[in-house]
Amino acid sequence: MKKMFLKLVLLILWHLVGGDDVYFVMVGDSVTLSSNLTEIKDEDQIQWRFGYEDNNAIAEINVTANRFSVFDDVLDGRFRDRLKLDNKTGSLTITNIRNKHGGDYELQINQMSTMVIVEVSDEMEMTMGDSVTLKSGFTVLKNDNGIQWRFKDTLIAEINVTANRFSVFDDVLDGRFRDRLKLDKKTGSLTITDITSEHAGVYKLQTNSEINTVHLIVVGEKKVFVKTEFSVTLNSGFTQMMDDDEVQWLFSNENFPIAESINRDSDVVIFDDVLDRRFRDSLKLDNKTGSLTITNTTVEHAGKYLLKTSHLFITFRLTVYAPLPVPVLILNSSQCPSSSSSSVQYCSVLCSVVNVSAVSLSWYKGNSLLSSISVSDLSISLSLPLEVEYQEKNTYSCVINNTISNQTQHLDISQLCPTCSGSVHCCGPTEAAIRLVLSALVGVATVIIVLYDIRSRRAEQDQAHIHASQT
Ligand SMILES: *[C@@H]1O[C@H](CO)[C@@H](O)[C@H](O)[C@H]1NC(C)=O
Numbered sequence: 001m002k003k004m005f006l007k008l009v010l011l012i013l014w015h016l017v018g019g020d021d022v023y024f025v026m027v028g029d030s031v032t033l034s035s036n037l038t039e040i041k042d043e044d045q046i047q048w049r050f051g052y053e054d055n056n057a058i059a060e061i062n063v064t065a066n067r068f069s070v071f072d073d074v075l076d077g078r079f080r081d082r083l084k085l086d087n088k089t090g091s092l093t094i095t096n097i098r099n100k101h102g103g104d105y106e107l108q109i110n111q112m113s114t115m116v117i118v119e120v121s122d123e124m125e126m127t128m129g130d131s132v133t134l135k136s137g138f139t140v141l142k143n144d145n146g147i148q149w150r151f152k153d154t155l156i157a158e159i160n161v162t163a164n165r166f167s168v169f170d171d172v173l174d175g176r177f178r179d180r181l182k183l184d185k186k187t188g189s190l191t192i193t194d195i196t197s198e199h200a201g202v203y204k205l206q207t208n209s210e211i212n213t214v215h216l217i218v219v220g221e222k223k224v225f226v227k228t229e230f231s232v233t234l235n236s237g238f239t240q241m242m243d244d245d246e247v248q249w250l251f252s253n254e255n256f257p258i259a260e261s262i263n264r265d266s267d268v269v270i271f272d273d274v275l276d277r278r279f280r281d282s283l284k285l286d287n288k289t290g291s292l293t294i295t296n297t298t299v300e301h302a303g304k305y306l307l308k309t310s311h312l313f314i315t316f317r318l319t320v321y322a323p324l325p326v327p328v329l330i331l332n333s334s335q336c337p338s339s340s341s342s343s344v345q346y347c348s349v350l351c352s353v354v355n356v357s358a359v360s361l362s363w364y365k366g367n368s369l370l371s372s373i374s375v376s377d378l379s380i381s382l383s384l385p386l387e388v389e390y391q392e393k394n395t396y397s398c399v400i401n402n403t404i405s406n407q408t409q410h411l412d413i414s415q416l417c418p419t420c421s422g423s424v425h426c427c428g429p430t431e432a433a434i435r436l437v438l439s440a441l442v443g444v445a446t447v448i449i450v451l452y453d454i455r456s457r458r459a460e461q462d463q464a465h466i467h468a469s470q471t
């Protein structure tokens, strides 16, 4: 007992100075613990031990006695059929790792002791859309190896070697596994393709003698866009939540909880008083699917949302777009034909917008794109020039767009560009400036006229209505 204690203390000290080899192994995988020897010498005595119990030697090499042995019946037989000793190097391979094989291994070479740690993980993290193979741990199934795979206690795949039966049940659980399961007939491993939120959770592998679990953690990231004042739904990806799906929604980098559903049958809880009450009366959590809807969005709702269940982590990046401004067309300069040179008259027009972010500004001639600029960040002002000839038709338009909407302004050349008729020279810098001011005034006047026009049209329409209903 005393000896044991001393050994433990020594081991802990050894851990502390970081003198360990650590192996991280996934359940079902194999690991080879290296002895660090390239070749065993004639007098070498090598022993592998597991844990701190008595009688814990699991492999031994005694060259003098020509003995190369694995003891896989010790320690409740937990290493049975799993050990392979390399009789050239003394390295030990453990196949089909399970949780019970995690821990400290001691390698003793000619009285010199080294610790090796095996960390067994039964968690697999996968991204939505990926495929994952849940390993049975067997290289070849034998006649007495029956296998059953369950997801949250529901049978999804089964092998009975004796009866030569290999079945997948992909219609269970709302068909969430439909056409997604592949069962390896040789090894019994199960592959799930195109993983979605609904596949996150606990998988159980039952072999004749025991049950092992694998936790499939699903992560993902989605981008979502919405216009201000519209509603947006952050889709959990669940058709129907299961009993043990505890859904939590968090907002922003501080990870503020904003909505929760403890389980399918309980009421949902909304915390809309947090964060300057920006979510007040605008959150809805669907108690069937776990999806979160934000109604009447404002730019304050933009940001990062996290959907969390015990096995699921999906980040939603929500962009909220303010309405786009209508682009404004202004005259930059115009060039009238000089008496000597060509008779072509040019006019340079600028399309501009102010206070925009994440937009593209483009000139189109009909449906074909002429030029374009984009900004990703907030831009105080953005403008794009275009040179047109006076004689051209009015087929030009300037379009501002973001991912979800656009605004168009058509160019009326004769309206914007000053007439050159008769004048030989035109538009020095001062004149251009004057014209700019003038065109701005014209712009204001246009707005007034348009407003007036709308009003009078409305009046006309009303009258037309009256007229129509009278007839
Ligand atoms: C093997 O060699 C490496 C590097 O020298 C060392 O860190 C490790 O502890 C050694 N492992 C064993 C089992 O001796």
Ligand SMILES: *[C@@H]1O[C@H](CO)[C@@H](O)[C@H](O)[C@H]1NC(C)=O
Pocket: 045, 062, 063, 064, 065
């Ligand atoms: C190795 O075998 C030799 C010869 O049989 C024996 O003398 C020795 O004690 C053995 N060593 C160990 C550690 O068992």
Ligand SMILES: *[C@@H]1O[C@H](CO)[C@@H](O)[C@H](O)[C@H]1NC(C)=O
Pocket: 068, 087, 088
């Ligand atoms: C070492 O292993 C090889 C291959 O597994 C085997 O052929 C050989 O007989 C073994 N040697 C000893 C001494 O056990």
Ligand SMILES: *[C@@H]1O[C@H](CO)[C@@H](O)[C@H](O)[C@H]1NC(C)=O
Pocket: 146, 160, 161, 162, 163
């Ligand atoms: C496998 O099939 C055989 C024959 O149908 C049956 O006797 C046996 O119980 C089955 N084994 C398992 C594990 O279901």
Ligand SMILES: *[C@@H]1O[C@H](CO)[C@@H](O)[C@H](O)[C@H]1NC(C)=O
Pocket: 264, 265, 266, 267, 268, 287, 288
């Ligand atoms: C789920 O939501 C529906 C509609 O909002 C409601 O009628 C029902 O009572 C809710 N169920 C639970 C368990 O909260």
Ligand SMILES: *[C@@H]1O[C@H](CO)[C@@H](O)[C@H](O)[C@H]1NC(C)=O
Pocket: 229, 296, 298
């Ligand atoms: C939407 O929010 C604005 C303030 O942000 C509010 O004035 C308006 O009444 C809300 N609309 C609806 C339909 O709730």
Ligand SMILES: *[C@@H]1O[C@H](CO)[C@@H](O)[C@H](O)[C@H]1NC(C)=O
Pocket: 322, 354, 355
């Ligand atoms: C730019 O937009 C922000 C937010 O939409 C607003 O507060 C600000 O007044 C605007 N600035 C100008 C110059 O329009």
Ligand SMILES: *[C@@H]1O[C@H](CO)[C@@H](O)[C@H](O)[C@H]1NC(C)=O
Pocket: 332, 333, 334, 348, 350, 385, 386
């Ligand atoms: C404005 O017009 C002048 C003269 O034609 C030209 O040099 C300049 O490049 C134009 N500005 C822009 C932004 O196109």
Ligand SMILES: *[C@@H]1O[C@H](CO)[C@@H](O)[C@H](O)[C@H]1NC(C)=O
Pocket: 358, 359, 360, 374, 401, 402, 403, 404
């Ligand atoms: C504008 O629309 C084009 C095509 O419709 C698109 O490729 C571009 O990404 C959009 N611009 C922005 C800023 O979203």
Ligand SMILES: *[C@@H]1O[C@H](CO)[C@@H](O)[C@H](O)[C@H]1NC(C)=O
Pocket: 399, 401, 405, 406
């Ligand atoms: C602008 O949006 C409309 C639909 O909202 C779309 O049909 C059109 O193609 C868009 N125009 C451009 C230039 O992106």
